[in-house]
Amino acid sequence: MAPPSSWWGGEEQRGTPVVVKMDNPYSLVEIDGPGMPASDKARGKNAKQFTWVLLLRAHRAVGCVAWLAAGFWGVLGAVNRRVRRGRDADEEPDAEASGRGRAMLRFLRAFLLLSLALLALETVAHLKGWQFPQHLPGNLQELEEQLQHLPEHLQHLPEHLRHLPENLRQLPEHLRVPERREIQGWLHRAYVAWLEFRVDYIAWAIQKLSTFCILLFMVQSVDRIVQCLACFWIKIRGIKPRIATAAASGKRRGKKKSADVENGDADDAAAGGYFPMVLIQMPMCNEKEVYETSISHVCQMDWPRDRLLIQVLDDSDDEVCQMLIKAEVTKWSQRGVNIIYRHRLSRTGYKAGNLKSAMSCDYVKDYEFVAIFDADFQPNPDFLKLTVPHFKGNPELGLVQARWSFVNKDENLLTRLQNINLCFHFEVEQQVNGVYLNFFGFNGTAGVWRIKALEDSGGWMERTTVEDMDIAVRAHLNGWKFIFLNDVKVLCELPESYEAYRKQQHRWHSGPMQLFRLCLPAVFKSKIPFWKKANLVMLFFLLRKLVLPFYSFTLFCVILPLTMFVPEAELPIWVICYIPVLMSILNILPAPKSFPFVIPYLLFENTMSVTKFNAMVSGLFQLGSSYEWIVTKKAGRTSSASDILALAEETHVPTRPAAKLVRGVSEGGLEEWGKLREHEAAEWTNKEDAAAALAAAPATPKKSSKAKKPNRIFKKELALAFLLLTAATRSLLSAQGLHFYFLLFQGVTFLAVGLDLIGEQVS
Structure with a gap:
């Protein structure tokens, strides 16, 4: 009730006051x-x-x-x-798959269209409830018991009706074939026909193939676990290759430890008078981003100059690049380094042909060992002192291989994932095989060969694109032993663009299959023990080079999406998730800082299985793409055009010594025309000529202003991306949560790779 008020509008002070x-x-x-x-x-x-x-x-x-x-x-x-x-990577002249790539792309497109049609059919069936069981009188066991108690005359039914209980058992619990009276329309009839067809003809075939791939997967996983355990034992026991002279010296003094034998005592062994004649070969081809850094590192090698010769083997077809490399060689030659420049008119045999041509020089017979460095490698000055002494007192030793280290491993996600793979390769595979088998695949660079071992094994051959593995296998068959030094590291560069990495992996996985097909007769004819032959054929080639890309692509890119549309063929969850994650963790152990990338690493490795499988097939069946050699593109982050120009200004390049240098390394009468051109290009009378040549050359890209080019479109990866995303959508209808997430993330990964969204563009 409102408080009373007078007609003048005044309020009497009665009741509760108002507080605002x-x-x-x-x-x-x-x-x-x-x-x-x-x-x-x-x-x-x-x-x-x-x-x-x-x-x-x-x-x-x-x-x-x-x-x-x-x-x-x-x-x-x-x-x-x-x-x-975007540019289509599968339609360019240098694509790695001309015939085979198109065939695989057509297969993936057909697979994708079929999956889309099946997804549409399954979606309609899901909305109409065709594939879900209705309320039946009891379960299948009760139905079977009822059928067994039917009158005797009903036992004369047709064959396909008398085995109805067995056919019903083949269907998943959430699926059933509708009865004839339940069929509604032609679409329902088509769906019922599809159910019967996939149960009778497709499911068993997919199940058999998946079982076979799972068996291969488990064998390969066991092999990887055994290698990891062997590596762990090497770490625990401190097993390392020892220098014979240093080890004997340590025993006499009684004060040396195994770690000192490998690291510190190498200098003692070399200082004791063991300085054999060493030849260093540096093959390169149109790599003006990195040539200067690599040449400067090799020229600073700590070794007597009169017992060292450096060969710069230039296969470049870019005249500006040739002039730059020759100027760098001349500069170091004037500083007293024993270095020469060689250029071939014809790039026959690619890298193998380049090395073979260099080994044919007369002066090579005066040298005992040859060290090989690719154009992007930057060895430390003590490299020879840490590797060459291992040959002393060990006449059966043919190769000493050092480990790679990467200057750009943290540049982007692609380089981080490559670092995981290569750390496992060197830390586990190479080290274990070197310690227990004295054999592993030569990595093509950062290694020292005994020249006698090369000659005894037939020298460099041009029959494959993996000349390093070829010479290693032939040397192993001839009884030569190898040593891997995990503590001696040489800096190099990882491919930063997916385009370059894809081409590199194609070459690395097609070449071994070529080599396996070519050297298999020689393996059986060799005199090495039987267990070494078995290891070479069963483990080195078949399991690690053929089985791995085969089951990886077939299991995770073909069978897994198929099981979404053919649920009668099931793929266990532990095959999809648990074991792959465990294997990924084992791969990351040598690079513990990369543990946050375990899931991206797993997804990316499945994505790369397409390229590896394609390369494996092309090499095994001798397709045209297996003979292609494409130089891996480099970013050259340690050199720039301004640095090269500054070095050119510092050095005065006289005319005659350069001409004499070129004449001394020409390859004979067949290269008279080449000598004339090289003589003209080498006549730089002053630094202004060098600066003018550098100004006319295209600028070397820097990190901050890297030249871009149109992105590539990888159609095979895109087709698989849409296929996996379609299968993920189908898995939603079956309420398969783990399968859905795996297919979704794997499909997104394929999509990112197919659109070239991973890594950087380097031109």
């Missing part, structure tokens, strides 16, 4: 009085605060949705631009 609280301009009027309990007041205040909280959260939600929408449309726009402007 103005906490802020937007607060409400609150009235305190006996008729309004304290709980109502608190409730009103809480409602006000709750309203404002809701408004604030709604504002944030709208902003978040707007941000997500903008990001989504931005991604779609970027994908659209990349697809419109």
Whole structure:
């Protein structure tokens, strides 16, 4: 009841006074009085605060949705631009798969179209409830018992009806074949026919193939676990290759430890007078981003200059690059380094032909060992002192291989994932095989060969694109032993673009299959023990070079999406998730800082299985792409055009010594024309000529301003991406959670790789 008031509008002071609280301009009027309990007041205040909280959260939600929408449309726009402007990697002349790649692409396209059609059919069946069981009188066992108690005359049914219980058992619990009276329309009839066809003809074939691939997967996993255990034992026991002279000296003094024998005592052994004649070969081809750094590192090698010769083997067809490399060689030659420059007119045999041509020089017979470094390798000055002494007192030793280290391993996600793979390769595979078998595949660089071992094994051959593995296998068959030095590391560069990495992996996986096909007769005819032959054929070639890419592609890129459309063929969860994750963790152990990338590493390795499988097939069946050699592109982050120009300005390059240098290394009468051209190119009379040549040359890209080119589109990866995403959508209908997440993430990974969104573009 309102308080009484006079007609003048004045209020009498009766009842409860009105109190107005103005906490802020937007607060409400609150009235305190006996008729309004304290709980109502608190409730009103809480409602006000709750309203404002809701408004604030709604504002944030709208902003978040707007941000997500903008990001989504931005991604779609970027994908659209990349697809419109992208270059097709499978249609270019240097693509690694001309015939085989197109055949695989056609297969993947057909597979994708079939999966889309099946997804549409399964979606209709899901919406109409065709594939779900209705309420039946009991389970299948009760139904079978009822059929067994039918009258005798019903036992004369046709064959396919008398085995109805057995056929029903083949279907998953959530699927059944509808009865004839339940079929509604032609689409339902087509779905029923598809169910019967896949149960009778497809499911068993997929199940058999998946069982075979799972068996291969388990064998390969056991091999990897055994290698990891052997590596762990090597670490625990401190097993390392020892220098014979240093080890004997340590025993006499009684003070040396095994770690000192390998590291510190190498200098003692060399200082004791063991300085054999060493030849260093540096094959390169159009690699002007990295040549200067590698040549400068090799020229600073700590070895007597009169017992060292450096051959720069240039196969470049770019005249500017040739001039730059010759200028660098001349500069170090004037400083007293025994270095020569060689250039071939014809690049026959690629790297193997280049090395073979260099070994045919007359002066090579004066040298006992040859060290090989690719154009992007940067050895330390003590490299020869840490490797060559291992040959002393060990006449059966043919090769000493050092480990690679990477200058750009943290540059992007692609280089991080490559670092994981190569760390496992060197730390586990190479080290274990070197310690227990004295054999492993030569890595093509950062190694020292005994020249007698090369000559005894037939020298460099041009029959494959993996000349390093070829010479290693032939030397092993002739009884030569190898040593791997895990503590001696040589810096090099990883491919930073997916395009370069893809081509490199194609060469690395097609070559071994070529070699396996060519050298198999020689393996059986060799005189090495039987267990070494078995290791070479069963483990080195078949299990690690053929089985690995085969089951990886077949199991995770073909069978897994198939099981989503043919659920009668099941793939165990431990094959999809648990064992692959465990194997990925084992691979990352040699690079513990990469543990956060275990899931991206697993997904990326499955993505690379397409390239590796394609390469393996092309090498095994001698297809054209297996003979292609494409130089891996380098970024050259340690050199730049300004640095090269500064070095050219520092050095005065005289005319005659350069001409004499070129004449001394020419390959005979067949290269008279080449000598004339080289003589003209070498006549730089002053630093202005060098600067002018450098100014005319295209600028070497820097990290900050790297030259871009249109992105590539990898159609095989894109086709598999859409296939896996289609299978992931189908798995939602079956409520298979783990399968859905794996297929989704794997499909997104294939999509990112197919659009060339991983790594960087280097031109």
